[in-house]
Amino acid sequence: MKIKLYNTLTKSKDDFTPLNVNEVRMYSCGPTVYSFAHIGNFRAYIFMDTLRRVLQYNGYKMKHVMNITDVGHLESDADEGEDKMEKAARKENKDPYEIAKFYTDKFLEDMNKLHIETPEIIAKATDHIPEMLKFVQEIIANGYGYETSKGIYFDISKLDKYPVLSNRNVDEQIAGARVDVDPEKRNPYDFALWIKAPENHIMKWESPWGLSYPGWHIECSAMGRKYLGEQFDIHTGGVDHIPTHHENEIAQSKGACGKIPAKFWMHVEFLQVDGGKMSKSLGNVYTIDELKQKGIEPLAYKLFCFTAHYRTSLNFTFEGALSSQKTLNRLREGYLKHTQGNESIENSIIEEYKTRFLETINDDLNMPAAMGIVWEVVRNEKKSKQFAELLLEFDKVLGIDLENSKKYLDEQNKIDIPEEIQELLEKRKQARENKDWALSDSIRDELKQKGYIVKDTKEGMTVEKL
Numbered sequence: 148m149k150i151k152l153y154n155t156l157t158k159s160k161d162d163f164t165p166l167n168v169n170e171v172r173m174y175s176c177g178p179t180v181y182s183f184a185h186i187g188n189f190r191a192y193i194f195m196d197t198l199r200r201v202l203q204y205n206g207y208k209m210k211h212v213m214n215i216t217d218v219g220h221l222e223s224d225a226d227e228g229e230d231k232m233e234k235a236a237r238k239e240n241k242d243p244y245e246i247a248k249f250y251t252d253k254f255l256e257d258m259n260k261l262h263i264e265t266p267e268i269i270a271k272a273t274d275h276i277p278e279m280l281k282f283v284q285e286i287i288a289n290g291y292g293y294e295t296s297k298g299i300y301f302d303i304s305k306l307d308k309y310p311v312l313s314n315r316n317v318d319e320q321i322a323g324a325r326v327d328v329d330p331e332k333r334n335p336y337d338f339a340l341w342i343k344a345p346e347n348h349i350m351k352w353e354s355p356w357g358l359s360y361p362g363w364h365i366e367c368s369a370m371g372r373k374y375l376g377e378q379f380d381i382h383t384g385g386v387d388h389i390p391t392h393h394e395n396e397i398a399q400s401k402g403a404c405g406k407i408p409a410k411f412w413m414h415v416e417f418l419q420v421d422g423g424k425m426s427k428s429l430g431n432v433y434t435i436d437e438l439k440q441k442g443i444e445p446l447a448y449k450l451f452c453f454t455a456h457y458r459t460s461l462n463f464t465f466e467g468a469l470s471s472q473k474t475l476n477r478l479r480e481g482y483l484k485h486t487q488g489n490e491s492i493e494n495s496i497i498e499e500y501k502t503r504f505l506e507t508i509n510d511d512l513n514m515p516a517a518m519g520i521v522w523e524v525v526r527n528e529k530k531s532k533q534f535a536e537l538l539l540e541f542d543k544v545l546g547i548d549l550e551n552s553k554k555y556l557d558e559q560n561k562i563d564i565p566e567e568i569q570e571l572l573e574k575r576k577q578a579r580e581n582k583d584w585a586l587s588d589s590i591r592d593e594l595k596q597k598g599y600i601v602k603d604t605k606e607g608m609t610v611e612k613l
Contacts, residue, residue: 150205150509152381153458155312155389155412160511163411165380170208172379173199174371174409175266176388179216180250181235184257185432186448186463187418187425191385193449194415194457194512196263198383200544201508211266212374214367217247217273218350218360243350247273257435260445262546270370272361276352278369279361282403283340291402292340295331299341299356301398304334310394312412338395340365364395371408372400382409386416419462433463441465444555446547447472453514453545476559479552481525482538488530497537500524508544517544564610568599572610575601579608 150163165171175195178184199209235246251271258265272279283299286292291305303309329335339362344351351358371379377400384393393412400408417424420431435445443465451471455461500520507517521541524534542549564572571590578586591601600611 148205148505148509150201151511152411152413153511154410155414156407156409161411163380165207166378166410169206170210171199171202171381172375173202173209173211173266173381173383174367174375174379175211175213175382176367176384176392177213177215177269178250178254179231180247180254181231182250183434184250184254185425185434186438187420187432189257189261189263189435189448190418190452190461191383191415192258192263193261193452195383196261196546197457197512197514197544198381198413199264199266200546201512204505204508204544209267210375212268212270212370213266214370215247215251215269215271216363216366217243217251217271244273247271257445260435261449262446262548264546268374270374272366272370273350275366275370275373276361278373279365280341280354282365282369282372282399283361284355285404286340286399286402289402291398293333294356295329296343297329297331298339298343298359298362300332300337301340301395301402302333303337303398306398306401309336309398310390311397311407312394313390315390338362338364338391338398340399364392364399367392368396368399368403368408371396372404375408377404377406377408379409381411381413383413383415386414389414415457416460419460421464422462438468441469443468443472444475446555447475450475450478450518450545450547453518456515457512475547476556478521478525478547479549479556482535482549482552483556484530485525485535485538486532488532488534490529490531492529492531492533497533500537501540504541504544517541521545560609560611564599568594568597568610571597572601572608576608579603 151160152163153159154161175192178188195213199211203209235243239246255265255269283292286301287299291302292299293302294300341354341356341359342362343357343359348358348360351360371382382393382396397407400406419425420429420433423429423431425432435448438448439445448468448471451463451468452461454467454471500523504517504520507513507520510516521538524537524541527534538549548555571594575587575590575594578584578590594601594610598612602609602611
């Protein structure tokens with residue numbers, strides 16, 4: 148069945164066919180590990196995860212690279228400000244490599260909590276300095292790079308077209324620019340390939356241009372080529388990468404080998420918070436752990452992300468996220484009911500659900516519509532193990548660990564019960580075993596007065612705190 152994906156390069160939904168018949172080669176822009184990743188960042192990685200799961204669901208093998216930026220990402224994408232790693236190291240009074248390891252480990256830990264599959268290759272920028280140097284030297288040899296007192300810059304005027312992803316008109320921007328232009332640059336929008344390090348700069352390496360460090364964009368070009376070749380299938384990132392980072396990646400690759408590296412460029416829209424921009428100054432930047440403290444599981448946030456298409460802006464509110472938590476629990480309960488069902492379902496019905504689900508996810512990852520099909524199965528009046536198996540099949544794409552639904556629900560229902568309440572519960576249990584229903588009801592009423600509700604189910608007695 149055809150897969151259609153929106154391609155920022157062509158500005159259209161295109162039929163997807165990998166360059167290699169059975170394998171998809173994909174590169175995803177990963178985190179700059181100077182701080183905790185927040186829920187806005189993780190919308191991009193949930194999108195990345197959904198894309199690779201859909202491709203695998205269609206039978207493709209993945210060769211997927213995600214970078215870890217641990218050097219060279221300046222505060223501004225326009226090659227201005229401090230290196231974010233060095234700034235964080237000074238703020239926390241730690242070595243930048245120590246900073247990078249701590250936040251990398253935390254990022255991967257959060258990825259695991261969200262059941263985001265780990266790409267086949269995790270590539271750290273600092274492990275690939277030789278590859279980056281070689282890439283820059285090739286660009287210079289081909290006439291696209293030049294040296295200034297500050298570093299090595301890419302000459303965008305040598306390209307046949309720049310930019311190619313965004314619709315911005317660079318000539319108009321240059322004409323009306325209100326920025327201080329480096330007088331050594333040939334063009335105001337030339338960007339840094341390699342930066343000569345000030346004496347007090349910590350992260351720097353020997354190069355033909357003295358002690359220096361890479362620009363942010365070069366790492367993705369160099370690592371993408373190393374692991375995936377000069378051309379590969381898909382490059383993913385956030386919409387914020389379109390106007391600068393990904394434009395410059397394409398420019399670098401054209402400068403080195405004359406090719407646009409990825410066939411498809413796919414971008415996820417921003418996450419807003421309470422209808423506005425997420426900002427540390429506004430105090431509305433939340434981590435996965437902070438959501439958990441408010442009773443919102445990581446997987447509930449993942450489900451929340453499925454309420455909007457990846458190419459539309461998604462507005463985060465705690466009310467909406469808490470609603471997704473309740474929805475996730477209902478989904479788990481619905482799955483468990485099907486595991487206990489004994490009704491037989493015609494194979495044609497199962498196949499129809501499978502076909503509809505596949506058509507939906509293959510239509511540019513239409514997860515809101517796919518979730519509608521999931522709920523049709525969950526709410527089906529006939530309770531069947533066949534439906535439970537079908538939901539597990541769909542969960543290969545959802546990645547919300549439905550198989551362990553009972554474990555999650557049991558963990559949520561666990562409460563610390565004081566010894567006094569435990570004794571009353573034991574007395575009530577004995578009363579019910581002795582068929583002393585009056586005493587059982589009396590103890591139940593007493594427990595309610597003390598703030599606990601007792602329910603009698605087929606599985607036994609349960610207790611909840613009011």
